[in-house]
Amino acid sequence: MAKYLLVSFKTCPWVQRSAIVLREKNAPFEFRHIEPDNRPDWFLAMSPHKKVPVLRVDDQVSLFESNAINEYLDETIAPRLHPQDPVARAVNRAWTDYVPTFSANVTGCAYADSEAQYDAAIAAIPVAFERLETALARQGTGPFFNGAAYSLVDAGYAPFLQRYFFLDRIRPIGLIEKYPRLKAWAEALLARPSTHSFPAAEFEAMYRANVKRRNKWLSRFVAEAAVAAE
Numbered sequence: 001m002a003k004y005l006l007v008s009f010k011t012c013p014w015v016q017r018s019a020i021v022l023r024e025k026n027a028p029f030e031f032r033h034i035e036p037d038n039r040p041d042w043f044l045a046m047s048p049h050k051k052v053p054v055l056r057v058d059d060q061v062s063l064f065e066s067n068a069i070n071e072y073l074d075e076t077i078a079p080r081l082h083p084q085d086p087v088a089r090a091v092n093r094a095w096t097d098y099v100p101t102f103s104a105n106v107t108g109c110a111y112a113d114s115e116a117q118y119d120a121a122i123a124a125i126p127v128a129f130e131r132l133e134t135a136l137a138r139q140g141t142g143p144f145f146n147g148a149a150y151s152l153v154d155a156g157y158a159p160f161l162q163r164y165f166f167l168d169r170i171r172p173i174g175l176i177e178k179y180p181r182l183k184a185w186a187e188a189l190l191a192r193p194s195t196h197s198f199p200a201a202e203f204e205a206m207y208r209a210n211v212k213r214r215n216k217w218l219s220r221f222v223a224e225a226a227v228a229a230e
């Protein structure tokens with residue numbers, strides 16, 4: 001097997017998506033975390049957009065963009081996570097293409113500057129949740145997007161569903177309960193060991209610290225929520 005280096009910011013959901021696929025494939029990799037505010041020259045030289053993730057393969061090539069990385073990993077390391085059937089594969093790719101929109105709708109509230117903006121961001125969540133709920137109804141019985149078989153769609157959504165629950169614990173949102181298929185899917189993904197790059201509580205604390213540090217409207221609720229949870 002090739003030698004893999006995955007370059008990361010500790011809480012980046014896009015890196016997490018590629019780390020999940022490496023773990024699903026039992027592929028050993030070096031996980032190297034760098035600081036967003038102090039990106040080393042060796043990283044800047046290998047990342048065209050200066051973003052993480054970068055996957056360095058055999059010290060020779062640097063791949064970027066989490067979706068492209070995951071497609072590459074799926075083509076080169078067994079077991080295949082994409083469905084065999086071309087139609088099912090196209091459907092999976094279409095839903096993977098929706099991940100950036102889903103992410104913006106579901107985690108946008110963390111970036112709002114005012115209560116009005118926060119409320120507007122929360123109002124965008126049901127649109128994304130409804131679309132996935134409908135897709136899951138067409139897909140079958142779960143627990144994963146394609147049923148029993150884990151796929152790249154699962155790896156794509158898991159980090160953002162996890163963050164919904166983090167945000168819901170900072171300031172209650174209470175929306176996922178209205179989408180039973182989505183909720184069951186999210187719970188199955190959170191129970192999957194591959195989802196987690198760090199112990200769950202430690203990771204949630206890191207996420208909350210980021211929300212606090214960002215100094216947005218939601219940030220004021222982090223300390224109170226932390227006290228309530230401890």
Ligand SMILES: N[C@@H](CCC(=O)N[C@@H](CS)C(=O)NCC(=O)O)C(=O)O
Nearest residue numbers: 012013014050051052053065066067
């Ligand atoms: N579309 C990219 C998004 C990656 C991304 O936004 N990474 C963030 C960290 S979570 C980043 O590196 N941001 C630094 C920057 O924008 O300069 C992917 O899927 O890989």
